[in-house]
Amino acid sequence: MARYRFETDEHEMFRETLRKFLAKEAVPHFEDWERNRLIPTAFWKKLGEMGFLCPQVEEAYGGLGLDFSYGVIIGEEMERVGAGLTGVGLHNDIVVPYIEAYGTEEQKQQWLPGCISGDYITGVAMTEPGTGSDLANIRTTAIRDGEHFVVNGQKTFITNGINGNLFLVVVKTDPQSQPKHRGISLLMIEERTPGFSKGRKLDKVGMHSQDTAELYFEDCRVPADNLIGEEGKGFTYLMEKLQQERLIVAIAAQTASEDMLEMTLDYVKSRQAFGRSIGSFQNTQFKLAEVATKIELGKAFLESLIEDHMAGKDVVTKVSMAKYWITETARDIATECMQLHGGYGYMEEYKIARRFRDIPVASIYAGTNEVMKMIIAKNLGLK
Known part of the structure; x- marks a missing residue:
């Protein structure tokens, strides 16, 4: 895998250290985690001890003060092990940045050290049974009652829902607000809060080791001090931060594609049919030439996009393009690579089978690809 233009020797050392760590602490156990449908919290603690949780957080709170480029490396290396580790990227680059950007000094001191150590595992609770991208x-409400908000509602498809103990919950603090988005606020809710309970661990088609759950709030009294940012500004905060989430999804899908090409090249070179390797057949060569080309295009696009994002440029349109195109391309690549594995590709002992199961959801979460196309069209002036 060619390194990015922005990667320095320090980045390379960081990647190598992480890769060695994962080779020891994750790779040998990952299939068991997949079968058990859960990654042990002890692994999170080890990540924290090594500095791989929230390295971007300021040193004052226990972080390393690194930039987003190190988050890119962590996301890629986690994905190379398996998509079930996506919850680490969600914790590092999606949830914790809300606390960093909009939290008070007291909130940062309260939660950031634990997020870095792995004592806190975070999740973001947006989706509801009747509401996804909209x-x-x-419908989850948080009504002010003195020094508390009383929260009632249900969330579903929550990544880190079982292991998580600190959730950024999207709520309606003003259910009558017009337009509706002005009534949205963000609350941090800890697992031990009375009135907060977890439902079943959801049984998904893929990403088996990544715990996903339902969350319930019944007259859940949350301290008003847990409000992130200003009341009624939640939708604005989400729109600002969703771009990095979508970029993270695109990076993971790109890494999955690179991994699938690598494993398929190895397979077709060694697998024999009709007296010669499968890789010597023109159909195989053409298929993999097409896959390799798509991967190079995706990599070049992502590289420039990551650089623009780190420079603080407006990347809403390009992030939407990357999220939609790279995830759909990865899904196509999964199909092609499984086909080239023949019957073995349908066997669970081959990693391509897991990739085939894991990749489709990337087109759905963090905003469906249909929503991505709506954003692109709107920004092209098509209303």
């Missing part, structure tokens, strides 16, 4: 129409 965030303005969420």
Whole structure:
């Protein structure tokens, strides 16, 4: 895998250290985690001890003060082990940045050290049984009652839902607000809060080791001090931060594609049919030439996009393009690579089978690809 233009020797050392760590602490156990449908919290603690949780957080709170480029490396190396480790990227690069950007000094001191150590495992609770990408129409309410908000509602498809103990919950603090999005706020809710309970661990088609759950709030009294940012500004905060989430999804899908090409090249070179390797057949060569070309295009696009994002440029349109195109390309690549594995590709003992199961959801979460196309069209001036 060629390194990015922005990677320095320090980045390379960081990647190598992480790769060695994962080779010891994750790779030998990953299939068991997949079968058990859960990654042990002890692994999170080890990540924290090594500095791989929230390295971007300021040193004052226990972080390393690194930039987003190190998050890119962590996301890629986690994905290379398996998509079930996506919850680490969600914790590092999606949830914790809300605390960093909009939290008070007291909130940062309260939660950031634990997020870095692995004592806190975070999740973001947006989706509801009747509401996915249409965030303005969420129904979970948080009504002010003195020094507390009383929260009632249900969330579903919550990544880190079982292991998580600190959730960024999207709520309606003003259910009558018009337009609706102005009534949305963000609350941090800890697992031990009375009135907060977890439902079943959801049984998914893929990403088996990544715990996903339902969350319930019944007259759940949350301290008003847990409000992130200003009341009623939640939708604005989400729109600002969703771009990095979508970029993280695109990076993971790109890494999955690179991994699938690598394993398929190895397979077709060694697998014999009709007296010669499968890789010597023109159909195989053409298929993999097409896959390799798509991967190079995706990599070049991502590289420039990551650089623009780190420079603080407006990347809403390009992030939407990357999220939609790279995830759909990865899904196509999974199909092609499984086909080239023949019957073995359908066997669970081959990693391509897991990739084939894991990749489709990337087109759905963090905003469906249909929503991505709506954003692109709108920004092209098509209303």
